[in-house]
Amino acid sequence: MYNDLSPNIKSSITRSITQTFEQYMSDIAWDEELYDIEDFIDSWREYITTKALWYERISDDMKANPKFHEDLAQRINEVIQRIISEPPSEEQIANIQIMQEKLDTHYSYDCKAEAVFVESLLKDRLNKEQ
Incomplete structure (x- = not known):
């Protein structure tokens, strides 16, 4: 059922999964x-309904079809897996390392x-210390 949706809706x-997951984890x-x-699912449900x-x-x-919910659950798992599998950039690593050294x-x-x-x-933390 999920695959029957338009590319815009799937996107x-x-x-919405990405934003909600990253906000929840934050x-x-x-x-x-x-x-x-x-x-997390409660947060996502609130986000999508409001x-x-x-x-x-x-x-x-x-929305009432169990197959649609199965498809959404699979999509949620795929998106979360993609997020947690994407490594930090070299720039992020360097910036974090510099700040961690300054802040010990x-x-x-x-x-x-x-x-x-x-x-x-x-x-x-750095801004508060300056």
């Missing part, structure tokens, strides 16, 4: 022990999205 779904400071798939324009363009029949911190990060979070955290 919008992927964007909210829990990328702490894997705090990660709860149900909490902010996502694509959600209104899908029929109620499709030792944050770890495993993917590009987590590096964005760490970079932001370190920049905020």
